[in-house]
Amino acid sequence: MLGRARDEAVIVVEDVYKAYGDVKAVDGVSFQVAKGEIFGLLGPNGAGKTTTMEMIEGLHAPDAGELRVLDMDVRRSATAIKSRVGVQLQTAALYPQLTVTELLSLFATFYTRRRPIDQLLEDLELGEKRDAQTKNLSGGQRQRLSVALALVNDPEVVFLDEPTTGLDPAARQGLWNVVRRMKGEGRTILMTTHYMEEAEALCDRLAIMDHGRILDSGTVDELIGRRFRERGVHFGRAGAPSKDKLEALPAVSRVVYEEDEVVLYTSDVPATIGALLELTGRARTEPADLMIRRASLEDVFLELTGRALRD
Amino acid sequence: MLAALSVANLKSFVRDRAALFWTLAFPVVFVILFGTIFSGSSPQYELGWVDQDGGATAKALREAFVANAPIELTDGTFEESKSRMLSGDVDGILVIPKGLQAVIDASATGQHPDPVEITVITDPSRSNTSLALQQIAAGLVMAANLHLSGTAPLLTVRPDSLQTNQLNNVSYFVPSILAMALMQLGVFASIPLVQQREKLILKRLNATPLPRWAFVGSNVAVRLVIAAVQTALILGIGVVLLHVQIQGDPLLIAGVVLIGALTFTSIGYVIASFARTEEAANGITSVVQFPLMFLSGIFFPLEILPTWLKTIATAMPLTYLGDALRQTMVGGAPFVPLWVDFAVLAGWLVVTLGISARFFRWQ
Numbered sequence A: 001m002l003g004r005a006r007d008e009a010v011i012v013v014e015d016v017y018k019a020y021g022d023v024k025a026v027d028g029v030s031f032q033v034a035k036g037e038i039f040g041l042l043g044p045n046g047a048g049k050t051t052t053m054e055m056i057e058g059l060h061a062p063d064a065g066e067l068r069v070l071d072m073d074v075r076r077s078a079t080a081i082k083s084r085v086g087v088q089l090q091t092a093a094l095y096p097q098l099t100v101t102e103l104l105s106l107f108a109t110f111y112t113r114r115r116p117i118d119q120l121l122e123d124l125e126l127g128e129k130r131d132a133q134t135k136n137l138s139g140g141q142r143q144r145l146s147v148a149l150a151l152v153n154d155p156e157v158v159f160l161d162e163p164t165t166g167l168d169p170a171a172r173q174g175l176w177n178v179v180r181r182m183k184g185e186g187r188t189i190l191m192t193t194h195y196m197e198e199a200e201a202l203c204d205r206l207a208i209m210d211h212g213r214i215l216d217s218g219t220v221d222e223l224i225g226r227r228f229r230e231r232g233v234h235f236g237r238a239g240a241p242s243k244d245k246l247e248a249l250p251a252v253s254r255v256v257y258e259e260d261e262v263v264l265y266t267s268d269v270p271a272t273i274g275a276l277l278e279l280t281g282r283a284r285t286e287p288a289d290l291m292i293r294r295a296s297l298e299d300v301f302l303e304l305t306g307r308a309l310r311d
Numbered sequence B: 001m002l003a004a005l006s007v008a009n010l011k012s013f014v015r016d017r018a019a020l021f022w023t024l025a026f027p028v029v030f031v032i033l034f035g036t037i038f039s040g041s042s043p044q045y046e047l048g049w050v051d052q053d054g055g056a057t058a059k060a061l062r063e064a065f066v067a068n069a070p071i072e073l074t075d076g077t078f079e080e081s082k083s084r085m086l087s088g089d090v091d092g093i094l095v096i097p098k099g100l101q102a103v104i105d106a107s108a109t110g111q112h113p114d115p116v117e118i119t120v121i122t123d124p125s126r127s128n129t130s131l132a133l134q135q136i137a138a139g140l141v142m143a144a145n146l147h148l149s150g151t152a153p154l155l156t157v158r159p160d161s162l163q164t165n166q167l168n169n170v171s172y173f174v175p176s177i178l179a180m181a182l183m184q185l186g187v188f189a190s191i192p193l194v195q196q197r198e199k200l201i202l203k204r205l206n207a208t209p210l211p212r213w214a215f216v217g218s219n220v221a222v223r224l225v226i227a228a229v230q231t232a233l234i235l236g237i238g239v240v241l242l243h244v245q246i247q248g249d250p251l252l253i254a255g256v257v258l259i260g261a262l263t264f265t266s267i268g269y270v271i272a273s274f275a276r277t278e279e280a281a282n283g284i285t286s287v288v289q290f291p292l293m294f295l296s297g298i299f300f301p302l303e304i305l306p307t308w309l310k311t312i313a314t315a316m317p318l319t320y321l322g323d324a325l326r327q328t329m330v331g332g333a334p335f336v337p338l339w340v341d342f343a344v345l346a347g348w349l350v351v352t353l354g355i356s357a358r359f360f361r362w363q
Helices: A049-056 A078-082 A100-108 A117-123 A139-151 A169-184 A196-202 A220-227 A243-247 A269-282 A297-305 B002-015 B017-038 B056-068 B078-086 B100-108 B127-149 B169-187 B190-198 B201-206 B212-240 B250-274 B278-294 B307-315 B317-330 B338-359
Strands: A009-020 A023-034 A038-042 A064-069 A085-088 A157-161 A188-193 A205-210 A213-218 A231-236 A252-257 A261-266 A291-293 B045-051 B071-075 B092-096 B119-122
Touching: A009 A049, A009 A188, A023 A049, A023 A188, A023 A205, A023 A213, A038 A049, A038 A196, A049 A064, A049 A157, A049 A188, A078 A085, A085 A139, A100 A117, A100 A139, A100 B002, A117 A139, A139 A157, A139 A169, A169 A188, A169 A196, A188 A196, A196 A297, A205 A220, A205 A297, A213 A220, A213 A297, A220 A297, A231 A269, A243 A252, A261 A269, B002 B017, B002 B190, B002 B212, B017 B169, B017 B212, B045 B056, B045 B078, B045 B127, B056 B071, B056 B092, B056 B100, B056 B127, B078 B092, B092 B127, B100 B127, B119 B127, B169 B212, B169 B250, B169 B278, B169 B317, B190 B201, B190 B250, B190 B278, B212 B250, B250 B278, B250 B317, B250 B338, B278 B317, B317 B338
Parallel strands: A038 A188, A038 A205, A085 A157, A157 A188, B045 B071, B045 B092
Antiparallel strands: A009 A023, A009 A064, A205 A213, A231 A261, A231 A291, A252 A261, B092 B119
């Protein structure tokens, strides 16, 4: 985490700035990614995730700041770094008239270290489409091919830019498994996403970005735990006890009425629920649809930016 | 790596039907079309033949006309011939008046009758045809006079041609069309480049350790391969179908094709440097190629252009490629010495390379 020794870090980003005209795309970003971890940049479109990632990939030069990958300076050793990392760009960029196998073989010639094409086809379930021209692939297949291209050189670090955008849930799950397998093979992964579930499901650590800045970073538990110690006890609004009775329950800090639910924020869930059941039992009713929820990344994002991520 | 990328580019090119048509089929169609239009060797005239005399001399004259001139005769009365000429079936009318034979016979017996007038009717608004027919008629009648008067000719004209300086139309056009094809091949190189940039293929390649020189090198290599195919196709059609004689040093011709393809491909890179979208690239390419083509003297000799146009044409690289190809392939009269052609093309190459190196964007 923040205290991690620097020599363990595979990616080091330190105080990086990038502006396009008046727009500060990346406005002082710092983070480190340790060997073998999946690090996510989470944020809405236009937050600066892609620009940050592409600067690390050596595709754009930063206006200021330091970028190191595999202990090499990105500006000075771009080619050496490029031969050891794999890149999947947000928009899959392909030669439309080449077949899947031809394209993978072509990219393989750019590197000295290569993985067998057949293995890539198998890992990414592209075997059936091996002789199809890339212009005839479906969105999901194209995305898998794009990831396969990022793996042709058996890279130590993999960059995935919104790898599951536009995929249906099944295809998304499939790609998540591919990413998990990469981690299992010991690769370090830096990915961007604007899906909360994806960040929660895949990332060991993540940084929440908005307007070119990192607002907070850490594991999912850390991010939530830092600002939401309490849990929410949710139950149906119909027939609920009055607000002052609920506020008087033990450990309850706030009572919030949502559309058809009441939420009790509490620092001691068993005490609050026990007292709640006692209260409703006296009235010979019970709370409908009782549920305990901890805060989510969504709540963290809302707390950090004052707006929901999916707008 | 370089080879693999070249093969990939070539495959993409071959599988793209539109590109294939414009770079290979189109010039071929052009050559065949122009060749057919201009190879109708010498023009054939059709004349109405009105024989009002009907004697032996008139018949001999008729045979002489058919045998010695590119003329087809249609017999008929004067009225018939006149209506044929008015409806455009014949280009003119020759009238052999009554009494021709009588005059010839009288002359043979030592008398000196008045000469007989053979009338040639032509349409002066078609000045070329009119002039040609009058000259043909005059020439043949003169020959007949000499023959009839029994005088042996002292002077004759032997028709001959010097292929090297007075090119026939086809020989002029085949190198021109090759020059045009090479120019198009080059400037159209901008389209796939801009496509690949728009589709982020260039960006994706930039994320690999592939050096840029290898990318540019493979693209240029592919253009050169296509240039070789174009050259072979166009020359093949020129030689086999249009009977153009290619007489230059093959290595020199290859050298001209090489520098031409390189120079125009470099111009294609300049276009790709400034065009942001494929549509823009298409537009700029058209805007660039038409003046290049029509202000460059590849389709007509520069001498016939007005001075101001000639000045523009003198700056156009295609003028020099056309000139160099014409000189080396069919021995056409040089517009400038061959080394000047090379120097001008090399100059354009260096300048456009500099511009592309400065302004070409990968993403």
